[in-house]
Amino acid sequence: MLRRALQLGLFCSLFLGLPASAARWQVDECGHGAAVSQPPRYTLVIIIDDIGNQLGAGRSAVELPGRLNYAVLPHTPHGPALAELAHRRGKEVLLHQPMSNLAHKPLGRGGLTPELPRERFDSVLQAAIASVPHARGLNNHMGSDLTRRRPQMEWLMAELADRQLYFVDSRTDKGTVAATVAGETRVPHLSRQVFLDNQRNPEAIAERFAHFTRLARERGTAVAIGHPYPETIAFLQQALPSLASGPYRLALVSEVLASGHVETNKP
Structure with missing residues (x-):
């Protein structure tokens, strides 16, 4: 024993x-x-990005245990159904908004770019929000270019403020001003600290997850983003149930924002 x-x-x-x-x-x-059992002391916010294009991978992600968050791409074939499923299971849904990137990768339908005039920018964003049922907020898909641009971030935050939606800065570029503008316009916001699966192998994912939990112990709350890769899903299927015996709790983005935790705004 x-x-x-x-x-x-x-x-x-x-x-x-x-x-x-x-x-x-x-x-x-x-x-x-x-x-x-010990009372949870540290909060883990996990967001699974890129939901909507693949039904099987999306279902596997939504079926993960615990209070997780799912960022759904706009205008995707399975996005609405997966958003509905996540909502029914007590998960939280975000719009995963495509934004222009420095590598010039294609954005797909619903992408925001600096070439769009304000009226068109707003209409594209509004249509993207409408395409994802139950979205409580938005995080950027790619966006290493657009999140550096203050005018477009001000337009974005104005729309989110009007709709009482929150923002999560995925921090795809260190020059992002998105969270700063969100704070200036009083849009509730968090920032990502860890990408779990930039390397799609179990050892690398385990190392990033360990870093994630270390940050939570240091700051009280930490935010991680992963993707519906088979390697990520398999890892989380094993790791998440084990959290119940430790000092961690999984949380929805809205819960953390409502609690007033500000540590998570740090990169």
């Missing part, structure tokens, strides 16, 4: 980024051990 407890503590330390002492064990007079 002692060996089992030590193994659990080591697992928590190496895999989930928990200090070994976070997995406390109680042993009764017969030598039977059980984990003693």
Whole structure:
């Protein structure tokens, strides 16, 4: 039993980024051990991007356990159905808004670019929002170009403010001014600290997840973005249930914003 407890503590330390002492064990007079639950102290916000083009991958993502957030691309064949499914299961839905990028990658339908005049910009954005049911807010898809541009970010935040929607800066470029403009216009906002799966292999994803939990311990709250890749889904299927025995809680973006946590605005 002692060996089992030590193994659990080591697992928590190496895999989930928990200090070994976070997995406390109680042993009764017969030598039977059980984990003693600790109240959650650290908040993890996980957003799964790029939902909508693939039904199977989207379903697998939405079926992950816990209070997760799903960013749905506009005008995609399966976006509305997956947004409805996520909403019914108590998840949170965001619009994953395509924006111009420095690599000039194609945006697909609903993309925002600096060439759009204000009226057209607003109409494209409004149509994108309307295409995703139950969207509580918006985060940028790509956007390494547009999020650096103050005028377009001011237009974006004006629309979000009118609709009482929040913004999550995916921080696809270190020169982004999006979160700054959101703050100036009083749009509730968070910023991403960790991409979980820039490298699509289990070891790299595990390392990024451990970094994610370390940031949560340092700041109280941390925000990570992943994608509906098979490697990411498989990892989270194993990792998320294990959080229940530690000092972490999964949270919806709206819950964190309502709590007034500001630490997550830091990159």
